[in-house]
Amino acid sequence: MEVTNFMERVVERKLIEMLDQFPELCRCEECMADIKALALNHLTPHYVATEKGELYTKLDSVKVQSEVDVTRAIIEAIKIVEQKPHHHAEKK
């Protein structure tokens, strides 16, 4: 069994869906990780114990937090990372 923050998967999947709306957004690993972390800080974590592979079935059947909240948290995170991407700060 594994304990996972279910919201991580929700945010991950939603972010991928939303990327089309932000063509200018940097897709590097640092920016994607920053956006995920920032969005998750604004959402209530929801831990689940799962067998490996079982998570994706649960993902579709459980509504943890409203889709609107998740979308809003991701948009806020994208705005912050767009203004101050970490990758640029490190290179300078």
Ligand SMILES: [Zn+2]
């Ligand atoms: Zn980047």
